Amino acid sequence: MIESRGHINPGTPGTSLRRVPIGLDDLVRWVWTARWDLPPGRTVRQRVLQYPAFNVVAGPRAATLHGPRTGVDVRELAGRSWVVGVLLRPGATPLFTTTAPAALRGGEEPVTGAPLAELTAAVEGDGDPAAVVRAWLEPWADAVTDAGRLVNRACALAESRSDVVRADQLADLVGVAPRTLERLVRGHIGLTPLWLIECRRLQHAAAVLRTDPDTGLAGLAAELGYADQAHFTRRYRAVLGETPGATRRAARAAG
Incomplete structure (x- = not known):
């Protein structure tokens, strides 16, 4: 298990966060999977001081590229769901967007081609989301x-x-x-x-x-x-x- 200093309030009941490396070290720092299952009417505020890099974040319906923030990012979680994230190395940024990185600081844009069906099957079944991400990104391993x-x-x-x-x-x-x-x-x-x-x-x-x-x-x-x-x-x-x-x-x- 990878330790991270970015998560300001880890261990919140009803939520879990797992991070694993996938070996594509020029492209990816780690893949992280967040799950939450909260009682009706309860919300949890997750606070993160992000690493200075971009994240690809994929959920059941879409994938987005998120630019880094220079302040704490606060997300409110409710109900039951999940996301799979990819903390990119800085050298990988040009492979995912033609937008100037400064224009995406604190913002986001869609990512096309992410394997959403395979990630959903892995998370909701007994699969390995990190292996799905590795198979998706491995062809780009030498492009940095x-x-x-x-x-x-x-x-x-x-x-x-x-x-x-x-x-x-x-x-x-x-x-x-x-x-x-x-x-x-x-x-x-x-x-x-x-x-x-x-x-x-x-x-x-x-x-x-x-x-x-x-x-x-x-x-x-x-x-x-x-x-x-x-x-x-x-x-x-x-x-x-x-x-x-x-x-x-x-x-x-x-x-």
Whole structure:
């Protein structure tokens, strides 16, 4: 099972989320399947600080390509249903759309050719949705360009290297000029290299405060490379819609 820092309120009763890799590493980070079965009249708000990449989301009737957001995405679930999602690597974006990535930031557009019937049979039967997705996307495995692979690497480094707190540091690591990295990242996901870094920091902060609400905010801010606790709190509230203290209180109440 893959762990994710993006899901702000995992483990909500009546819902489940499963993520699995499918081996097409230049194209796909993982396939995720969400299911929910809620009593009549009950709704659940799922909050996600998305990874800086596009998702293909397929349900029983349609598939859509969703651009990344720079704030928390809130979805209300009700009744009984499911979706299968594909978290794409940045290098895969041009294979799914000719729309400029910046124009799809926080938006969506239809995806044609998705295997909806096969996914429905897999989810509602005893099949494997991830295997269906792999069979669908495998013909594109060699279509990612060198520029796409460079952006894939930049995103992976921004997420994994806690010592990287500036865009120029990230550019040095991938061996290009900062302006070149900016152009390539914007051209694949419609976001800036700096957001790659900030997304990692805020996802990490939310996960720490959720799992260990007694964590000191000043120490966490310093660990993440913010100038001070006030700066950390401002950015956290601007992106997640609540203060770090509110996240801690919610975690304590749920625990």
